[in-house]
Amino acid sequence: METRLELDVLIYPDEVRIATPEDLRDWELETASQVSIPTVRLFVALYPYNPAAMSPNHETAAEELPFVPGQIIKVTGDKDADGFYHGMSLTPDLSDVTSIPDSGAVRRMVALFDYDPWENSPNMDSEAELGFRSGDIIYVLGDMDQDGFYYGDLHGQRGLVPSNFLQLFPWD
Incomplete structure (x- = not known):
């Protein structure tokens, strides 16, 4: 049976010593005051x-x-x-209607599940599809195709997204 002992040490120019709990608390307080987390x-x-x-x-x-x-x-x-x-x-420029296919309808949808085209796609050519994570907001451009995919926009990236992974997320 192997016994492990882990110690925190403080390294100074003229000495190395084992850190006390007070040393660690002081270091954490000092570090926390120097770290700025943006709102x-x-x-x-x-x-x-x-x-x-x-x-x-x-x-x-x-x-x-x-x-x-x-x-x-x-x-x-x-x-x-x-x-x-x-x-x-975080959304596409919706005033750019020249890139919206067919009907011109733009719908906001939320991803219900994670989707990785390389693992989940039923299509042979999954390179035209977008991967996304549950909770992502996807802007669907136009109508669903015959295979059940929308053409969508996620953070400026566009591609096919499966309709059965999405749910309408109203604008209001």
Whole structure:
């Protein structure tokens, strides 16, 4: 039978010593105060915003995120000195209707299960499919095809998604 002894040690330029519980508590408190975990929030755009035409900061308008109503935006941190947040879009730009096939209908759906095309796909050509995880929001573009797949968008990636893994997630 093997006996293991594990010790935490503190290494200093002039000594090495076994750490006491107080040393570890002090280190954890000191480290925790130095680590900054950004606040992450989700916003839904209520109005359109076109930085080129609407930004009060004409010099930096190109760095700003345009959005349309219904678009979901992930925001990190707090407002900057100009009153702006740092964010990224989690939904496709729904104003780009040129890339929406056939009927032009865009529906928001939630994934009920994980889906890995390489493991779960009934199709021989699974490279045209998107993988996703349970809880992902997928924007379905157009109608279901004859094989039961939608054409969907997940974080800007587009491909086929199986309808039986999804459930409608209303906009309101």
